[in-house]
Amino acid sequence: MKSIFSLFVILLLLPLSVTSQDKYKVVYDYTTENISYYKLDKSYKVVDTLENPKIKRSSLVEIQLKNVNPFAVDVETEVKEEEIHQAGGGFNFSSLLGGINTFSSDNLNLNVANLPAGEAFRANSRGSGITNGFSDLNEKTTNVAALKTTIMSNLLNPNLSKEDIVENVIETAGLQQDARLPDPNENFYVFLTQLEKIVQEDKAELQTDINSMSKEIDQETNNGEEALTRGELIERNYLISDLQSLMTSLNNSTIQTVEDLKKIKSLYTMLEASDFSRTYDYQIEADKVNIEVKFVQSLFAQNANSANIGSTLKTRNIKLYSKGGFKINTGVALTLNNFGSKSKDYFVDENGVIGADDNDYFTPNLSTMINFYPYTGENFNIGGSFGLSIPISGDSNIKGVNFLLGPSLHFGSKSRLSISGGLAYGPVTKLTNGLKVGDTTTFGGVDNFTKDVYDFGYFFGISFSLFDLN
Known part of the structure; x- marks a missing residue:
């Protein structure tokens, strides 16, 4: 009974998810060379004119080619991501x-x-x-x-x-x-x-x-x-x-x-x-889409003038950019970690008194970062980063792996360059056995009464992405 109810809920919500899909329209006029972008409502009526829009991912894009003379011109299309499907058949002049x-x-x-x-x-x-x-x-x-x-x-x-x-x-x-x-x-x-x-x-x-x-x-x-x-x-x-x-x-x-x-x-x-327009439907999923439209001589024109069989009249490119969706990539980063007064360098002076110096300087780390962000543009996005780092400074008392988490800014094509900052969670040295700074000990060193524990600090760094995970 529960499974039947779940199926009923899915079937009930499915039409809502379909009708909620955003719709756009791109119109190319063969005679004027103008390309126009429009926002459509669910009944495919134009509700807004757009200038260089970023189209919501998974939206349906209707591409219309206007004033294309089917007696003189045939249209060939090529899309980088996937084939484009023609919504309406062309007119047949073979008779x-x-x-x-x-x-x-x-x-x-x-x-x-x-x-x-x-x-x-x-x-x-x-x-x-x-x-x-x-x-x-x-x-x-x-x-x-x-x-x-x-x-x-x-x-x-x-x-x-x-x-x-x-x-x-x-x-x-x-x-x-x-x-x-x-x-x-x-x-x-x-x-x-x-x-x-x-x-x-x-x-x-x-x-x-x-x-x-x-x-x-x-x-x-x-x-x-x-x-x-x-x-x-x-x-x-x-x-x-x-x-x-x-x-x-x-x-x-x-x-x-x-x-x-x-x-x-x-x-x-x-x-x-005859219809002097061609209409295609395309669902945008990629970040950037290049639709190459090639206008070639039609079969009708070839039969009328065999001297120009198959000649290409002109080629145009319609570019679409998407927004939305969640992107993840990985990168190698150089980060600077700092734990402030929480990280100390302990020592015993000549009088046997325990002392400490604050390690409140930035320590360079080699890090592996996982960057995640909602896609809003080709050259700039805001998201977050999670990573693991190890110090590369030989005199540092920070030992072991550091965990990094914080906001990040992503720049460039495919967001290859990222600037991150935020919390660092890593090992710092602490006194044990109830000892405090200023206590007197008979030991000549501090190795016997210190240990490494994890505490919070902060970091910032620059990473370069290697490849996309999604």
């Missing part, structure tokens, strides 16, 4: 990689200059309309090409934020002038869909005009009252051949434009769904 090479193609196969230039074409009633129709469609395909180039170049630019890319794409789309088109700022997908519909309608209208013109030319040739000269017949045959080539070119360019519009729509969909 788009197969079609990137076609985005660099500017072969629109549509040019107004290639229209038939013969007299028969210019004289035809539909010639002027076809020329204007091709000119308008050519302008649309050119703007689609510009829009394609804009979105690709922006996606591959690691220094642009998501908002910048969206703004540039919408602005470029707005250059498309057609009364039938909606405003791209209102709904970009409706704009693209309507633009694709207009391209298809213009294509169909041009096809109708070309077919009608071809029929008219055939009818004029077949129904002509006067026989055509050889030169006129050759010109009309060239005109019909040019119209057929123009039809093929129209089909190919329209297919390419529609395909580009679909890919632009796919890329914009991926852009909207």
Whole structure:
């Protein structure tokens, strides 16, 4: 029954210990290079902004990388103490990689200059309309090409934020002038869909005009009252051949434009769904943590530009410092011990009277110290020391091992240098058999009526730590 009750208490207190864990947030902005530190509450809301903070040991640190373009940049992290675990998965663009090479193609196969230039074409009633129709469609395909180039170049630019890319794409789309088109700022997908519909309608209208013109030319040739000269017949045959080539070119360019519009729509969909931030969780246990963040070219960018495969864009280091926890190390020290009037040098004078001199001087000792302190900083800590020492002065009456205990100051990297002081507990010489200073004895020396007993004194010293115990 007692064990069940104990288990119940542990389970009851466990959530309290978890929720009491302090939480911090470090934000690195890729575009501005700023690093900000924040204190979070238990619901992960920012409650305070910190300047070069020392983070409480065992606290949870959320590390956020902002404005990291996942189309252009992949992130690699390395932590000295332990691996860092990513809280959220990155966005996957592999489904788009197969079609990137076609985005660099500017072969629109549509040019107004290639229209038939013969007299028969210019004289035809539909010639002027076809020329204007091709000119308008050519302008649309050119703007689609510009829009394609804009979105690709922006996606591959690691220094642009998501908002910048969206703004540039919408602005470029707005250059498309057609009364039938909606405003791209209102709904970009409706704009693209309507633009694709207009391209298809213009294509169909041009096809109708070309077919009608071809029929008219055939009818004029077949129904002509006067026989055509050889030169006129050759010109009309060239005109019909040019119209057929123009039809093929129209089909190919329209297919390419529609395909580009679909890919632009796919890329914009991926852009909207993408997250330009990376979040990692790290529980700090070490005194000092160096998180190396390496920004390398993404797989998406490598497929778009194979000349820079795997290149590192930049490397940054995020440093964290902890406080709290209990540290212990050992050191070798040189201490000065003093027992004042409690330690005396006894003697017998020529009249047989017992005398004594106070050993109220400092005696050098070689000591082994154990230093302990709560960790508050990298270069300075306040704690305590416990040690054992033996005197290294040959004429000292202090014999045996001394026990040392007192406060201490710890300096330098890993608190290697320590200054200590406090109580010393060690052997001092005392008279025995009830004898006192001033008594008369027949003995010529004091060895027969003295003994070593432990008493309190004080010490101070300097130690250098050898290694960490904890």
